Every structure is written in structure tokens, then in C-alpha cells.
Amino acid sequence: MAEIADHTKVLIREFSEDTDIEVVGKLERDCELESKKGFSIFTSMMGDPFCRIRFYPLHVMLVAELLENGELVGVVRGCIKHVGTGSGARYVIGCILGLRVSPIHRRMGIGLKLMNSVEEWLLRKGAQYTFLATEESNTASTNLFTYKCNYRKLSSLIIFVQPVCSAVEDPMPRDIKIEKLHVDEAIFLYKSRLRSKDIYPTDIDVILKEKLSLGTWVFYFEEQGWINLNSQESSKDTAGETQSSWIIFSIWNTCEAYKSHPLRSLHATLSHATEKIFSCLNLPVSVSMQSSFGFLFLYGLHGEGENVGELMKSVWNFASRLGQTVKDSKLILTELGLCDPLIKHVPKDSDMSCIEDVWYGKSLINHADDKDELLVKGSLGNVFVDPREF
Ligand SMILES: CC(C)(COP(=O)(O)OP(=O)(O)OC[C@H]1O[C@@H](n2cnc3c(N)ncnc32)[C@H](O)[C@@H]1OP(=O)(O)O)[C@@H](O)C(=O)NCCC(=O)NCCS
Structure with missing residues (x-):
């Protein structure tokens, strides 16, 4: 139990799905109503409070409860990942x-208390480092993370969001080949290629085999071919000098994740969230009127070669078309590190929204300086974004 600034006592405890679900929904709604962008609701308020963490074998949701009346006044989620x-x-x-x-309960130390408690839980579960992201303009959380919790700013990622209904109907260029990989090929290719990323999930096989993962595709130019899976070397063009251009990506279907949740009591919340999201993103009314909602998330995006720009345009086109065939899918999303070379090739259509997140990290244990690799390197620049967080 924590004694906080105004002598109010607060208990930090684990969320109970039986008793807390509606209250947490209201709490998050209250927080979002005062937020300008309303984007975070998008990932956390889809009627399933665990939606962003449920696919991790180890996860927790903690709530802050006022002892005087049992009111829930704060919430935080944590999950454990294995990375290389x-x-x-x-x-x-x-x-x-x-x-x-x-x-109405801010600046009383509750946020800090929740942070300390979730960090303790993560440490107990074996975490060596913790990471979190927030928008650069969010002074309250930036101060909390940096001044009070000793996080170090690492890097920025951009989330790209586009409504499926406005997908461009460009025909796929004839010289671009699309191959859907068998899941074992995809695992192999990611494992061999992801090593060039700053951080990648070592359980990529679990992610790719999850039923929400719709598949992995490779795009390349027919005349160039693409990498040779056996040699793991890039193929050469006829002159034997230029590396071929190719892109690999996978797609995660959030529509199913939310639909499968057994609790129907949050449908009102869901509609509310949907309205909020769509109005914030300036999406068409025809889309925002629909209460069933989900999105396709492009993850594992990795490209090589001089002509990745052209391929990226086709990848986005392909994903938008796929989105039109998946029930309840209203948006296409992806997230890329600011240093990722692909970032400048995401098509910037007028209805595309971009949200910049800053990543922070800290070590939970003492390392000799030379071993503090994740933070000394400090970039997370091309981080492989984990679809389970969406
Ligand atoms: C960020 C948030 C969780 C902070 O919760 P809180 O309970 O008010 O935080 P605390 O009282 O524990 O504040 C701890 C420190 O954070 C910083 N801080 C908190 N609110 C601040 C504000 N409005 N302006 C500047 N600094 C602030 C201060 O350094 C503060 O210490 P101090 O009060 O001694 O100066 C809360 O503002 C919130 O819910 N915001 C909306 C959701 C959000 O942005 N979440 C974070 C992104 S995931």
C-alpha cells in the first residue's frame, strides 16, 4: 500500500477481469477525452483490456485503487519479451x-507508484531492461519517465495509419513479383535477416505461427530475382554487381483478436472508442459510423536494394486491397524506426496519418558498462516492431 501526497491511500493490485473491466474502461475513456489525438485508445480500448499484451506468455495489468472508497484511479500494463x-x-x-x-487524481504520485510496481513485477519475472514509448509532446509522461523513473530517451518511431476504404486501386506493376512464403521459410528468412536489426524478437516463430498472423510475403522485381534462401546471399543482376531489390513483411489481423473476446458488455465502449479514433484521424464518416472495427498491421517490414521505394508502394497497395477483403478491417497500419531506410518510401497519401512515438529504456540491473548493450547502443533505430503490442 502506498501513502501518497494528499494522504490518500492507494493500493496497487492486479486487475480482476470479473470486477474491474467496466471501471477500467471508464477510466481509460476519461483519460482519452482530454487527449488531443486519441490514438492510444485505439490500441488499448477495443473492448479487451488485455488486447495489447495477451499474446505474450507473461503479462500483467495493475490497477491503483483508492482505499477509502475502492475507486480505481490508475492502470498500467506490462509484458515480458525475449529479444536478440x-x-x-x-x-x-x-x-x-x-x-x-x-x-482528477493526477500529481498525487499514483503514476509513479504504478510505474514502480510494474517495474518490480517485470524484474521478478526476469526482465533485465524495460522499454516504453510515449508521444514527444506528452510532457507529463516524459517528465515522469525521465526525471522520476530514470529512463533514457532512445529513438523515435513513426506509426503510419491509412483507412482501407481510401485504398488506391493502382494495378500491380507487371514486373513486380509477389511470393507468399511458407511459415518455415518466413521464420528462416527473418532469423537470418533480422540480425541486421537493432533488436528483434527471438520468438519470431511463435509470432508467425499465431493464427492472427495472416502470412509473410516477399516482393521483388522479376528480372532481378531475390535472395537465395539456401545461401542466404543476395542474388546479383546480370552484370553480377548490383544487389537485387526486395521487401519482406508479414500481416497481423487485429480484427479477429477483438472479436474473439467473450465479454460483450463493452460494446458501448467499443463504439465510443471507434468514434473517437476516427474523428481524431479525420477519417470518413462512412467508416466512423461502423461499430465493428479492426485493422491490419504490417510488421517485420524489411527491404534491401536500390529500388525498394517502388516495391514499398506496391506493398502498401497490396495490404490495402487485402484489408478490403478482411471483415471489419478499417485501417492499415505500420510502424517504422526513424532511421529505417524504408520510412521515406511509405506512400504519403493525403489521408495518411503519422504519429511519432519516442522510445525510452532503462536497465533494471547493474551491468558493467560494456555489457549495457541495449542502452549504450541506444538507438532502437530499426527495431522490429512486435505486432502483439497492437
Ligand atoms: C502521465 C500520467 C500517467 C502521470 O500520472 P500522475 O499520477 O499524475 O503522475 P505522478 O503524480 O506520479 O507524477 C510524477 C512526476 O511526473 C511528472 N509529471 C506528472 N504530471 C505532470 C505534468 N502535468 N506536467 C509536468 N510534469 C508532470 C512530474 O515530474 C511528477 O513529479 P512531481 O509531481 O513531484 O513534480 C498522467 O498524466 C496520465 O494518465 N496522462 C494521460 C495518459 C498518458 O499520457 N500516459 C502516458 C503514456 S503511456
């Missing part, structure tokens, strides 16, 4: 998501 880096090292990291404190 280019150097071959393996780490257990904790991710902290969806920290919220009710607007």
Missing part, C-alpha cells in the same frame, strides 16, 4: 504500456 541483437546477445526485456491515471 546483432551481436548475438539475448535479453529478457519488459515493455510497459497503457499507463493512465484518472484526470
Whole structure:
């Protein structure tokens, strides 16, 4: 139990699905009503409070409860990931998501208390580092993370969002080949190629085999071919000098994730969230009127070669078309590190929204300086975005 600034006592405890679900829904709604962009609701309020963490074997949701009346005034989520880096090292990291404190209970130390409690939980579960992301303009959370919790700013990622209904109907260029990979090929290719990423999930096989993962595709130019899976070397053009251009990506279907949740009591919340999201993103009314809602998330995006720009345009076109065939899918989303070379090739149509997130990290244990690889490197620049967080 924590004694906080105004002598109100607060208990930090685990969320109970039986008793807390509606209250947490209201709490998050109250937080979102005062938020300008309303984007975070998008990922945390789809009627399933665990939606962003449920696919991790180890996850937790903590709530802050006022002892005087049992009111829930804060919430935070945490999950454990296993990642690797280019150097071959393996780490257990904790991710902290969806920290919220009710607007009228702020600046009383509740946010800090929730952060300390979720970090303790992550440490107990073996996390060596913790990471979290927030918008650069969010002064409250930036101050909380940096000044009070000692997080270090690492890098920025951009989330790209586009409504499916406005998908461009460009025909697929004839010289571009599309191959859907068998899941084992995809695992192999990611494992061999992801090592060039700053951080990648070592359980990529689990992600790709999850039923929400619709598949993995490779795009390349017919005349160039693409990498040779056996040699793991890029193929050469006829002159034997130029590397072929190709892109790999997978698609995660959130529509099914939300639909499968057994609790129907949050449908009102869901519609509310949908309205909020769509109005914030300036999406067409025809889309925002629909209460069933989901999106396709492009993850594992990795491209090589000089002509990735052209391929990226076709990848986006392909994903939008696929979105039109998946029930309840209203948006296409992807997230890329600011240093990722693909970032400048995402088509910037007029209805595309971009949201910039800043990543912060800290070590939960003492490392010798030379071992503090994740933070010393400090970039997370081309981080492989984990679809389970969406
Ligand atoms: C961010 C948030 C969780 C902080 O919760 P809180 O309970 O008010 O935070 P605390 O009282 O524990 O504040 C701890 C420190 O954070 C910083 N802080 C909190 N609110 C702040 C504000 N409005 N302006 C500047 N700094 C602020 C201060 O350093 C503060 O310490 P101090 O009060 O001694 O100066 C809360 O503002 C919130 O729910 N915001 C909306 C949701 C959100 O942005 N979540 C974070 C992104 S995931």
C-alpha cells in the first residue's frame, strides 16, 4: 500500500477481469477525452483490456485503487519479451504500456507508484531492461519517465495509419513479383535477416505461427530475382554487381483478436472508442459510423536494394486491397524506426496519418558498462516492431 501526497491511500493490485473491466474502461475513456489525438485508445480500448499484451506468455495489468472508497484511479500494463541483437546477445526485456491515471487524481504520485510496481513485477519475472514509448509532446509522461523513473530517451518511431476504404486501386506493376512464403521459410528468412536489426524478437516463430498472423510475403522485381534462401546471399543482376531489390513483411489481423473476446458488455465502449479514433484521424464518416472495427498491421517490414521505394508502394497497395477483403478491417497500419531506410518510401497519401512515438529504456540491473548493450547502443533505430503490442 502506498501513502501518497494528499494522504490518500492507494493500493496497487492486479486487475480482476470479473470486477474491474467496466471501471477500467471508464477510466481509460476519461483519460482519452482530454487527449488531443486519441490514438492510444485505439490500441488499448477495443473492448479487451488485455488486447495489447495477451499474446505474450507473461503479462500483467495493475490497477491503483483508492482505499477509502475502492475507486480505481490508475492502470498500467506490462509484458515480458525475449529479444536478440546483432551481436548475438539475448535479453529478457519488459515493455510497459497503457499507463493512465484518472484526470482528477493526477500529481498525487499514483503514476509513479504504478510505474514502480510494474517495474518490480517485470524484474521478478526476469526482465533485465524495460522499454516504453510515449508521444514527444506528452510532457507529463516524459517528465515522469525521465526525471522520476530514470529512463533514457532512445529513438523515435513513426506509426503510419491509412483507412482501407481510401485504398488506391493502382494495378500491380507487371514486373513486380509477389511470393507468399511458407511459415518455415518466413521464420528462416527473418532469423537470418533480422540480425541486421537493432533488436528483434527471438520468438519470431511463435509470432508467425499465431493464427492472427495472416502470412509473410516477399516482393521483388522479376528480372532481378531475390535472395537465395539456401545461401542466404543476395542474388546479383546480370552484370553480377548490383544487389537485387526486395521487401519482406508479414500481416497481423487485429480484427479477429477483438472479436474473439467473450465479454460483450463493452460494446458501448467499443463504439465510443471507434468514434473517437476516427474523428481524431479525420477519417470518413462512412467508416466512423461502423461499430465493428479492426485493422491490419504490417510488421517485420524489411527491404534491401536500390529500388525498394517502388516495391514499398506496391506493398502498401497490396495490404490495402487485402484489408478490403478482411471483415471489419478499417485501417492499415505500420510502424517504422526513424532511421529505417524504408520510412521515406511509405506512400504519403493525403489521408495518411503519422504519429511519432519516442522510445525510452532503462536497465533494471547493474551491468558493467560494456555489457549495457541495449542502452549504450541506444538507438532502437530499426527495431522490429512486435505486432502483439497492437
Ligand atoms: C502521465 C500520467 C500517467 C502521470 O500520472 P500522475 O499520477 O499524475 O503522475 P505522478 O503524480 O506520479 O507524477 C510524477 C512526476 O511526473 C511528472 N509529471 C506528472 N504530471 C505532470 C505534468 N502535468 N506536467 C509536468 N510534469 C508532470 C512530474 O515530474 C511528477 O513529479 P512531481 O509531481 O513531484 O513534480 C498522467 O498524466 C496520465 O494518465 N496522462 C494521460 C495518459 C498518458 O499520457 N500516459 C502516458 C503514456 S503511456
